Every structure is written in structure tokens, then in C-alpha cells.
Amino acid sequence: MISDRSTGSADTTSPRVAVVTVSYNSHDVLDEFFQTLTKATDETILRLLVDNKPRTDSATERIAGSFGARYLSMGSNRGYGAAVNFAARTLPASIDWILICNPDLTFEETSLDTLVRRGDAEPDAGAIGPAIHTESGEVYPSARAIPSLRTGIGHALLSEVWPANPWTAAYRHDSTTDSGSVGWLSGACLLVRRSAFDRIGGFDEGFFMYFEDVDLGYRLGKAGFANIYEPRAVVVHSGAHSTSAHASRMLTAHHESAKRFLSKKYPGWFFWPMRLALKLGLDARVRYLDRRSRKANT
Known part of the structure; x- marks a missing residue:
């Protein structure tokens, strides 16, 4: 059962930016x-924390309250x-922008304000994504081209036996290191225009984990x-602190x-043969990596 509990002090100044984690x-x-x-913004913002634990996590709710965040419990894990989507449906009419982000992020100074300013200056922008750095300072490829069936098949079939193959290079390639329009942006941190998000129906909830951001960017485009x-x-x-123990899954x-x-x-x-080839290639890749992992742990 989904529950909604406001904790901490509520903003009363009709914020236009909501942060959902x-x-x-x-x-x-x-x-x-x-x-x-x-320190990421000077604006008054609405903070929402959605808990995907099957039961209420009192520690998570307590932390949300200490920062004036609205706590929402999904009751079960239905995916990112x-x-x-549930949080977005609860937002007041004043919200123009929704920052969607993983909880294992830290923000550099003015980062949210920079995203909002860029969005305000680009009337056709549906989503704006920041540079995402790893803890070691490397830039994560968070802005990419939409993957094609051909590159997906090539990557699935050849990535382990020929890592430098052109299809894997295209599949993993970040589309740009410069500011500008791209195919999709990482859902680890993504500012979406609320009207655009609503128009396309938000995330496709058929994706429990992964590719929901690729699909969102594709549909926005x-x-x-x-x-x-x-x-x-x-x-x-x-990094994926909550999933690292389940790498195979x-x-x-x-x-x-x-x-x-x-x-x-x-x-x-007419794409059925290619879809079948993709399925067989990805299934074979999973089996190969699983065997390799088990062998390394013995």
C-alpha cells in the first residue's frame, strides 16, 4: 500500500522546482x-523521497524529515x-521542473540552478542533464546516442570475444563531451520539464530497472x-550502492x-529476425559472464 507522509517543515512559497530521489x-x-x-540552488525547492522498500524504513523516513523532505512509501519495490511517476503525480501545480536523481549523488555548488537556467533558456528542452563524475574524478558517459538494433546485436555477440569491435564502441560511446542536444541522458541525475514529462506519460513502468532513461529520452525526442x-x-x-551485491541479477x-x-x-x-538475434546474443552474454564470475569466485 502506498502511503504519503509529509515530514519536516513545508515550503509555503509555491516552489517551481521539485527534487525527487x-x-x-x-x-x-x-x-x-x-x-x-x-548548496546546489538558491531557489526554494520541494524535496521528495520515495521509499521503494517493501515496508516503511524508519531510518530513511527520519532522515527525510530532518531535511524537510516529503516522505512517500511505495509499500513494495515497483521499480525506479x-x-x-508516483511522486510526480503528487506535485503541486506550481512545479515547472523535476530533478530526478539517485540518492548516492552529491551536488557541486549551483549545479541545480545551472540546469534550471539552461532549461529556462531552451523552450524546446524536455530534459537537461549535468556532467556526472565518478568519485575518482572521471566523467561518466551520461549523454549518449539512442542505441540501434544493429549496434545492440553487435555488442551482444562480440563484446566479450572482440572488445574493440565497432558495435560495442558505438553502444558505449558518449555522444558528446560538449554542451548540446543528445539522444538520451542518464536517469542518475536528470532535470525534466514537468509539462513534457506529463505529456509523454512519464517513465514506462514496464522497465523495472535500466533503460527507463533511454526510453524516456527517446520518447521525448x-x-x-x-x-x-x-x-x-x-x-x-x-555508484550502485544498493545493487552491488547482486551483480549477476x-x-x-x-x-x-x-x-x-x-x-x-x-x-x-520484419524486424523479428534481428530481435531474435539480439535476444540470443544477450542471453549468451549473460551465461558467459555468469560462468566467468562463478569460476573467478571458486
């Missing part, structure tokens, strides 16, 4: 997330996109909105989502 066993990173968020990379805004992502989930996205993008009967 989704937690699953994330209480150990939330303090730093909210602390650094305060479903949690964000089809609807006439731009996905814009703004590297002057910087956040730091510490996560790889399987990633490949299932890849198959779903490319099947949506190429639905015609």
Missing part, C-alpha cells in the same frame, strides 16, 4: 545527498520509474523535445531491459 536501502547516503543539495547536456552543472555519483535485468527497449523501438514483423 528514490531510496532502497539508501539511508547511509541520504545525509550527504541532502546536505550537498542545499514507477516510484518517480519523438514528441519534439530536446535532451540537452549541460556540463557546467556537475554532480558526483558514488543486475546484469540479467540490464539485458532484459535492453531487449524490451529495442523491441519497442523496432516493433514490426
